[in-house]
Amino acid sequence: MNGAAKGAIVGGVFLALVGGAGYGVYALVGDGGEGKNGGTGGDSSVQAGKGSGPVTDKETLATAKAFLAAWASGDERAAADLTNNAQAAQVAVHDFKERAYVSKAVITPGPANGTTVPFKVEAEITYEGTTKPLVYDSELSVVRGLTTGKALVDWKPSVIHPQLQKDEKLRGGSPATPPVKALDRNGKELTAEQYPSLRAILDDLRKTYGEKAGGTRGAEVWIEPAAQDAPKRTLLTLAKGKPGEIQTVLDADVQAAAEKAVAKHAEASVVAVKPSTGEILAVANHRKDGFNAAMRGARAPGSTMKIVTGAMLIEKGLVSADQPAACPPTATWEGKSFHNLKNFKSEGEPFSSSFAKSCNTAFISLIDNVGDNAALPREAKEVFGIGLDWKTGVISVDGSVPQVSGPAAAAAYIGQGTITMNPLNVASITATARTGVFRQPVIVKASLDGRTLATASRPLKPGVSAQLVKMMKLTATSGTGREAMAAVGGSDKGAKTGSAEVDGAGSPDSWFTGFSGDVAAAAMVEAGGHGGEAAGPIVAEVLNAG
Template sequence: MVGGTAYGVYALVGNAGDGGAGDRATTNRAATAAKGSGPVTEKEAAATAKAFLAAWAAGDEATAAALTNNAQAAQTAVADYRAKAMVSKAVITPGATEGASVPFKVEAEVAHEGTAKPLVYDSRLTVVRGTESGKPLVDWQPSVIHPQLQKDEKLRAGTPASPPVKAVDRNGKELTPEQYPSLRPVLDSLRKTYGEKTGGTPGVELWIEPAAQDAPRRSLLTLVEGKPGEIRTVLDADVQAAAEKAVAQHPEASVVAVQPSTGDILAVANHRRDGFNAAMQGRRAPGSTMKIVTAAMLLEKGLVAADRPADCPQSVSWDGKVFHNLNNFSLKGQPFSTSFAKSCNTAFIGLIDEVHDNAALPRTAKEAFGIGLDWKTGIPSQDGSVPVTSGPAAAAEYIGQGAIQMNPLNVASITATARTGVFRQPVLVKASLDGRALAAAPRALAPGVSAQLVKMMKQAAGPGGTAAGAMSSVGGSDKGAKTGSAEVDGAAAPDSWFTGFRGDVAAAAMVEGGGHGGDSAGPIVATVLNAS
């Protein structure tokens, strides 16, 4: 007996045989394969995959593990599949070999105390040549066992510590992962944080145990229904639906919408292969969307004014590094608002010597925009970082490059602060639910700065501005935006960033490797703003 149920029948079907002598012969041949060299051949990949799957199907974790390049991790995972994930039956069907990769289908059954539910999924494995043995071996990854497993994660079944929750939006509409797929990590986090506080009772489930202790478990299958407690979020189901649809148009895309007057998060959506909530937990350079903060700092110091002429040469040099504008454009005799609207790098970096304080930008980001103030949104989130640096790195921060790390939530909040002049910490659930203390910025923006930032963002969204194309579809005249493109070492294309507002909604989006901000991230923000 394992996990309260007898171990049932595993069987390998398809090209690998019927689970009998043929499978054992395949396994034996693979285990004694001769040492080779060079890339793994398709024939070697097929034979090794068949042998591994046959051993897994037979519940022979030792033999299966010996056919991988990480025997210890593989043996534990294969053994736990039966013992700790409570998989009582499994039929594994290999597909056609594709070079060194072999897809396969798993049709399993998870059983607990007389209750059984089917578990069906597709996965794949890759065969590589052992660095020491020279033999073809399965390149061990947790995703071989289940495609949603990531590094150091495990499959587990039983009664979870946190009861299920029924999350609803600000108007009482239920939010389910089936209807809003990218909310799954958000809903999992809400369950971990508030499950025991909402009066629910746990059932029996199969879940993914995360590697990090503070990360939420991700439920895969419910065997016995628990009683969910209700938790009200400040999300807006209609805006969320638009956000889901918008990010689905681009790979590795994320977006957040917030309400500037309250800090309420209206939508959070991701479209990513890894399921990571990059919209709230990502750490990437935000590119020229950071110019909103840099402009605020320069305005407060009196070094620029929206209507005052500002230099915008083709290039400027700081501490030995030359910084250019896109396509080396320049502006002559134009006001600073035009440099902002056209995203002139040199108009910003060219003033670093007059600022004469590398801590000025990080200080403005923290004290006026709340960046780095330990936000407590209701679920895990990153509150951004603008560290004090020196030399060319300090200049790069003026245009959102270098050591700055942010996510769409941070940038949407920056736009919200620019819009109102006051930082209001974003929240997914009201602080009154659990009495947590929200982050508070030490000060508001200086008088008149918010109005100038709004004016410049409106100009950027109008004719001649870098955000004009994306914002042309956004209704109304009370709208503004800022584009951003962030270079990433080793990447073929920069990250695409875009932030904008319409009325009392601010949104920001990021598409990894998406190119210019207006091309990929811009339409995402426009769609979300139009839904609000």
């Protein structure tokens, strides 16, 4: 202690008064410090009386000091009683010491800003003979208890650590699986630091292939997420394990472009695949919740579904790309009316034009001619592989095209109602349309672990793929995808836009899918508006990188 500080022992906790601020340093020294029966948590008398009105500066200082002292001494019950959520706080303070293996902690508060008190935590983590520091800043706020009238710490998990969110936990020790070193198709290492969107995927790879890839476990401190399938977040590596090396089919350059593209929109996701192989080149998400919506999402895909519907109608001989197709402003099926954007209509134009302009009624008006509510689900499964339990190598969710009747059957023709997809599913649909054959998407090759990939019952009938490609090319050059696809070089490119209405949302989800050469991509931006406006530029950037 330097000469400017004065020391005192308060209830067994060392308190160093720094300067004249009245704040101090509270030190917890594992088993050598005071426990539940000897800590300063009993000093709650500093705020025991009831009050009313706004919390005063004096109450803020006294409550913060008492709480930090109780926390630092390991008196979880006393610390908890100084908060407005004693149950949650007691568990968190207990976990800080016992589950995160904190052997020593020094907590240094800073000057209060109203009822908010910042502080610095300098902890030491000791696990199986290894000790390392964990240093971070956090803050707490003091509020008036609703029933007690006392000044209490407004409990949030971030008090214990600023990265902790609701229902998340601080943990330490040896992880369940060894680390992995993931490589892209060209041997470049893929890290969550460089490619943040891959965090969930790298965690999946670790869980699935860590042991198989020959890795050995180390020791860490991490944040255990609330959702079971969410990735854990490592805060400190105590002892490095030996990573197992795993080869993926991702492309680092395409991944970098995808990360950059989705970052321009909130709640955006994109996937790119190689139509000739089904190999996934990139997966990127830009979301507040960190959810891998690109592969695990399940939302209505809007008019991108018209690729499947169009294939079904062509295979049944009801339309062809070059034959005229009616596009009235509205169409009604079993009492429900469907309309085109701004009620546009066209007469005497080929079906390819209806596809390119995304004419809803050109598709819905043919449902009576189809006469089979199972036709669309059957086409989606037998030809496009939707719902065949894809085994991509990481956690992914298959699209769903259930058999329905009534107005929901008509809505399905334009990707609304009960249909759900994610960008992975839609990118695969485009890849199948491009080649005429479904190839199940993968992130790691099946030869790595011998898993069985999904296979469709049959390819598209002869000539159908060529018609779909022709219609998608028209969409990219003179239809709803023209503006977005103008940025994609070359003439071998195609697209389909989609806008999906979501109950309660102010704007529709923006969907866009396209191909260029041997790359197919699909993107979705929640509440992003019409397909070409938000999702379209994302797909264009990814296609250019491929």
